[in-house]
Amino acid sequence: MSASTDSATDNSRSARTYRWECDELLRGEASKKYGLIIVNQPIRRDLLDRAWKAAEVRLCADGGANRLYKVDEQQAYLPDMIKGDLDSIRDDVRTHYSSKGVPVVEDKDEYSTDLMKCIAEVPQDHALVLLGGLSGRVDQSVHTMAMLHKIDREIYVLDGESFAWLLRPGRHEIRIDHHTMGQTCGILPVGVDSARVKTQGLKWDTDWETSLNGNLSTSNHLLPENPEVVIETDRPILWTVEIRPLD
Numbered sequence: 001m002s003a004s005t006d007s008a009t010d011n012s013r014s015a016r017t018y019r020w021e022c023d024e025l026l027r028g029e030a031s032k033k034y035g036l037i038i039v040n041q042p043i044r045r046d047l048l049d050r051a052w053k054a055a056e057v058r059l060c061a062d063g064g065a066n067r068l069y070k071v072d073e074q075q076a077y078l079p080d081m082i083k084g085d086l087d088s089i090r091d092d093v094r095t096h097y098s099s100k101g102v103p104v105v106e107d108k109d110e111y112s113t114d115l116m117k118c119i120a121e122v123p124q125d126h127a128l129v130l131l132g133g134l135s136g137r138v139d140q141s142v143h144t145m146a147m148l149h150k151i152d153r154e155i156y157v158l159d160g161e162s163f164a165w166l167l168r169p170g171r172h173e174i175r176i177d178h179h180t181m182g183q184t185c186g187i188l189p190v191g192v193d194s195a196r197v198k199t200q201g202l203k204w205d206t207d208w209e210t211s212l213n214g215n216l217s218t219s220n221h222l223l224p225e226n227p228e229v230v231i232e233t234d235r236p237i238l239w240t241v242e243i244r245p246l247d
C-alpha cells in the first residue's frame with residue numbers, strides 16, 4: 001500500500017488516497033517487507049507457499065508451529081521464531097524446531113494473546129501477513145479483527161478462501177489480480193456503527209451508508225474486465241476478496 005495526500009480529494013470524505021498492490025502476496029511476490037505470522041488454524045498449503053516466499057520474517061504463534069510442522073512434511077520451512085504462552089505447541093514440534101536452531105520464546109503474560117506477542121516481534125517497517133485468524137473460534141476471530149483496527153500498520157489476513165484487510169477513511173485504489181482472486185468480495189462495516197461507502201468497478205457498485213443492521217454488501221462480484229476497484233469510505237471497513245486455488 002502506498003498513501004498520499006491528494007489535494008484534489010482533500011475534503012472531509014477522503015483526505016488520503018491509498019493504492020493497494022498486495023495482490024502480489026498471492027503470487028508469492030514482494031515489493032516491500034512482509035512479516036508472516038502463522039496462527040493456530042488449519043493451513044492451506046498453496047497459501048503458505050506464496051506467503052512464505054513473499055515474507056522476509058516468519059513467525060509461528062504457539063500452536064501455529066504444529067500447523068506448519070504438519071503441512072510442511074519435508075520440514076523445509078524453518079520459522080525465525082515461535083512465540084506465545086506455549087500451552088499449545090506439541091513437545092515433539094518444539095523439540096524439532098529447537099534442534100534446528102529456531103528460538104522458541106515463552107511469554108506467559110495473561111493479558112495479551114499469542115498473536116499480539118508475535119506482532120510485537122515483527123519490525124515496524126514490515127507489513128504484517130496473518131495466515132489464519134478470521135475463522136475458527138469466534139472470540140479469536142473478533143480479536144484478530146480488533147488487531148486490524150488497533151494496530152496502526154498494514155495487516156493482511158489470508159484465511160481459507162478470503163484475503164482481507166482494513167480500509168481506513170479515504171480513497172482506496174485496489175489492484176485486482178483475476179488469476180489469484182476469485183469473483184466474490186465484500187465490504188463489511190465491522191467495528192464501526194456505520195460507514196458511508198462509494199465503490200467503482202464492482203458488479204453491484206454502492207453509494208450508501210452501510211451498517212450491520214442496514215445496507216450490507218456481501219457476495220458482491222469483481223468484474224473480469226476491471227484491473228482495479230476503487231472504494232471511498234469515511235470510516236474503517238473490512239474489505240474481503242475471495243482467493244482462488246493457487247497452483
Ligand SMILES: Nc1ncnc2c1ncn2[C@@H]1O[C@H](COP(=O)(O)OP(=O)(O)OP(=O)(O)O)[C@@H](O)[C@H]1O
Nearest residue numbers: 039040061062063088113114115133135136137140
Ligand atoms: N480457533 C481459532 N480461531 C482463530 N484463531 C485462532 C484459533 N486458535 C488460535 N488462534 C490464533 O492463533 C494464536 C495461537 O493460538 P494457540 O491455540 O496456540 O493459543 P491459544 O491459547 O488458543 O491462544 P491465546 O493464548 O493467544 O489466547 C492465537 O493467539 C490466535 O491468534
Ligand SMILES: Cc1ncc(C[n+]2csc(CCO)c2C)c(N)n1
Nearest residue numbers: 084085086108109110111112113114
Ligand atoms: C478480561 C479478561 N478476559 C480474559 C483474559 C484472559 N486472557 C486474555 S489474553 C490471555 C493470554 C492467552 O495466551 C488470557 C489468558 C484476561 N486477562 N482478562
